[in-house]
Amino acid sequence: MTTRRHVLHVLAAAPALTACGGEQLPDPAAAWRNPGAGERDPRRFALAHAILAPNPHNTQPWLVTLHGEDGMALYCDLGRRLPFTDPFDRQITIGCGAFLECYRLALRHLGYAPVITAFPDGEPSPRLDAKPLAHVNFGARTDAPADPLFDYIAARRTNRSPYDLTRIPHLTDLQKLADAAYERTGEVEWALEPERVAHLRDIVWRAFELEMHTPGALAETFGWLRFGRDEVARHRDGLAVEGPLIGAAKLFGMFGRANMLNPNSEANRQALQDWRRKIDTAPAFAWLSMQENDDTPTGRLTAGMAYARMNLAATGAGLAIHPWSQGLQEYREMASIRSELRTALQNGENFPHMLVRIGYADPVEPAARRGVDAIMRPAAGAP
Numbered sequence: 001m002t003t004r005r006h007v008l009h010v011l012a013a014a015p016a017l018t019a020c021g022g023e024q025l026p027d028p029a030a031a032w033r034n035p036g037a038g039e040r041d042p043r044r045f046a047l048a049h050a051i052l053a054p055n056p057h058n059t060q061p062w063l064v065t066l067h068g069e070d071g072m073a074l075y076c077d078l079g080r081r082l083p084f085t086d087p088f089d090r091q092i093t094i095g096c097g098a099f100l101e102c103y104r105l106a107l108r109h110l111g112y113a114p115v116i117t118a119f120p121d122g123e124p125s126p127r128l129d130a131k132p133l134a135h136v137n138f139g140a141r142t143d144a145p146a147d148p149l150f151d152y153i154a155a156r157r158t159n160r161s162p163y164d165l166t167r168i169p170h171l172t173d174l175q176k177l178a179d180a181a182y183e184r185t186g187e188v189e190w191a192l193e194p195e196r197v198a199h200l201r202d203i204v205w206r207a208f209e210l211e212m213h214t215p216g217a218l219a220e221t222f223g224w225l226r227f228g229r230d231e232v233a234r235h236r237d238g239l240a241v242e243g244p245l246i247g248a249a250k251l252f253g254m255f256g257r258a259n260m261l262n263p264n265s266e267a268n269r270q271a272l273q274d275w276r277r278k279i280d281t282a283p284a285f286a287w288l289s290m291q292e293n294d295d296t297p298t299g300r301l302t303a304g305m306a307y308a309r310m311n312l313a314a315t316g317a318g319l320a321i322h323p324w325s326q327g328l329q330e331y332r333e334m335a336s337i338r339s340e341l342r343t344a345l346q347n348g349e350n351f352p353h354m355l356v357r358i359g360y361a362d363p364v365e366p367a368a369r370r371g372v373d374a375i376m377r378p379a380a381g382a383p
């Protein structure tokens, strides 16, 4: 007999996303295949790569305008922020920075030396606003070799599978991540020693559990969950909950709002078990910090550029990475764990922006993307 428990176990084991076929819905994975092929405007080629950037909850909080012959202005799509868990838009700004770095890498690949101006109309405070986050121009033509990280943009993933506990990342590979991030002034450190890893697992897990018991955070995440293939294909954003029995689970009413917002529902209890397995298989952690006084909008944007580079370098080294951001978030309920985590990661004046488990895992399918046309905003004054 198929029980609710059984259905959820199967769902937890199922791949995160498979390409949608047969139905008249867009393929949510299409953006990952040969990005920018056939584009004649280098900016659209670069945007086709930029939209593949990692970003919180896969909200894809980007809007762009093209201006003149070579200009691109990046804005935040303000409705795609995460106001409860990310009250100062720090993580959203990091996602925008990751977008910017992929855009830059793609233009470098085409032989330009792009010029980026962060917050050209001034930094917003305390949250992002309608002003641009960056202007980018092609810059001069250059014969310097392109950055090899470009090659990993379409292969990069956030990998939430269980990791192989018998394989610890090599120092030489971790150093590649650090070198890549350092080019954007980000500093990558790591914990490999069993005691320190166990300590971090414990803090990270308590932060995750707290989030699962915080109604505002649960409600926010629920709004970005996409249940089943059709929902994924219809939205092409958010976090996919996918599996062969998703339809049955929906029929059971398991993914209804009331159920999902109840921390003690069977669905959430099973989800916690599944996530527990993920943290228990963390062989190591790595984190990205910036100097303390760089926790400014520009510093966060730069941290996002550094994080994209760290994630791409990990892909190049065959390493899987998976952020655990709960304990770094700035909402009131998280304050005490956040300070504990900062102490555990502290190194001088550095401000940690991203914390990931890192190791080796089976490959995962790409997360959905909406495509370049969905993020184009007409330039001011355009009809």
Ligand SMILES: Cc1cc2nc3c(=O)[nH]c(=O)nc-3n(C[C@H](O)[C@H](O)[C@H](O)COP(=O)(O)O)c2cc1C
Binding pocket: 052, 053, 054, 055, 056, 057, 058, 091, 092, 094, 095, 098, 156, 157, 158, 159, 160, 238, 239, 322, 323, 324, 325, 326, 366, 367
């Ligand atoms: C600032 C930031 C914070 C993130 N935090 C988490 C997190 O706490 N848990 C998680 O599973 N993924 C986290 N991610 C990964 C995103 O969810 C992921 O990038 C997004 O779903 C798109 O998937 P992709 O990276 O495979 O393209 C984070 C990414 C960024 C940039």
